[in-house]
Amino acid sequence: MINDPILTAIEDPDAAETRREALGYVTEAFAEAILAGIESDSFAHAAIFAAFQELVVSYGEDHVVAFAKTLPDRIASGEFSIAIRH
Numbered sequence: 140m141i142n143d144p145i146l147t148a149i150e151d152p153d154a155a156e157t158r159r160e161a162l163g164y165v166t167e168a169f170a171e172a173i174l175a176g177i178e179s180d181s182f183a184h185a186a187i188f189a190a191f192q193e194l195v196v197s198y199g200e201d202h203v204v205a206f207a208k209t210l211p212d213r214i215a216s217g218e219f220s221i222a223i224r225h
Contacts, residue, residue, distance in 0.1 A: 144198055 165186065172182040194203045213219065 144202055 169179070169182055169186070173179055191203060191207075194206065198206075
């Protein structure tokens with residue numbers, strides 16, 4: 140795999156606290172949208188779209204494509220699952 144600055148940024152332990160704080164803001168926005176009557180899957184799609192737009196601005200299309208190609212394995216391994224897998 141190419142040296143991917145997105146994955147390097149994700150794996151940076153010094154940025155972990157900032158990522159946790161950012162996730163808190165996203166979680167709050169998600170809850171507010173649901174309280175306003177927006178369906179959770181609609182908000183999730185919009186959030187993913189907005190996130191990819193920001194990543195493209197920051198890193199460019201090629202790096203975002205490389206990052207996106209890592210997602211199927213990460214999703215299948217449960218990295219994004221909240222519930223305990225049996």
